Amino acid sequence: MALAQAWPSKPIRVLVPYSTGTPPDISSRLVAMHLTKALGQPVYIENKPGAIGLVALKELLRQPADGSTLLCMVMPLVTTPALLPTQAVDLQKELQPIAQVDTAPTVLVVNNDLPVKSARELIELMKTRPNSLNFGSGGNGTPAHLTGELFKQLHKVTATHVPYAQFSQVAPDLMGGRLQFMFLTSSVAVPLVTSGKLRAIGIAAGKRLAALPDVPTLSEQGLGEFDSSNWTGLAARAGTSPDIIARLNKEVTAILAKPEVIAQLKDQGMIPVPGTPQQFAQYIASESKRWTEVIRKAELIAQ
Incomplete structure (x- = not known):
C-alpha cells in the first residue's frame, strides 16, 4: 500500500511494439503526454518493434511489476500464442490490462486499375480468377x-498474401x-483514398467512416457482420498493485474524455x-479467441 501511495516516484516507460510514426505510436505518445501532466512524472515512449509484438512484451516481462514500465497492447499480440507457439506467452497470466485506448476501423482498398467498385464485385472477380x-x-x-484471411474464409475465395x-x-x-x-487501417487508408491514389470499396467495421461517408460498410453490402478494427490499449505486468492499475485507468479515462484528445485521435x-x-x-480474450480460429483455419505459420 505504501508503494502504491508513493507511485510514481520515477519516470514511466511505455513500450510500443511498432516503429515511430505508426498509429499505435501516435496514440501512445498522445496519451503519454497527458499522463505526464496528470502523474507529475515523465511518461516516455520506447519503440520495440519485432516478432508480432513479442519483443516489446518480453521486455516488459523482464521488468519489475512496479508500474514503471507499461506496454502498448496491440491486436497482433493476441495472435502470438497461435502463430509462434514456441515463443508463446500466456497473456492472461502475464499481463494486467489497464485500459483500452482506441479503435481504428479497417478499410478495404483496391488498386485504381482493378475493375471493381464494390466488395461484392471483388469477391466475384476472385471467384472467376482464383489465386490471381x-x-x-x-x-x-x-x-x-489476418483480415484478408478472414475475408477469404467467409466468402470462400482465394488470393495470395x-x-x-x-x-x-x-x-x-x-x-x-x-x-x-x-485491408488498411483507416489512419493510413483515408489520405490515400481522398488523394485518389487508391479506391475504397468497403469499411470493415460496424459503421461508416466520417472521413469516407460515401463508402458503405461490408455489412451494408450484404456481406454479413464484419468488424476487424485495429485497436490499442495499455497493460502492465501481472502482479502490479491494483491501486496503480486503478490510478492509471482513472487517468486514461479522463484523458480520453478531453475534447482535444478526441479530436486528435479522430484526425488519425x-x-x-x-x-x-x-x-x-x-x-482481449474475445479477440484472442476470434483470431486464433482464423489462424487455425488458414493454417498460418509466422515467418
Missing part, C-alpha cells in the same frame, strides 16, 4: 494479413499494381474507447 489476386500486409499475423518486412513498402506496391487489394482515424480494466481484459 495479391493482397499485402506488414507481415504474417498483422491485422492486414504478400508479407512485407517494412510496411512503408506496401502502399507503393498497391498503387503500382503488384498488389490488387488490401481513431476512436477513443474508454473502459474498465475488466472490460479490456474481456475484449
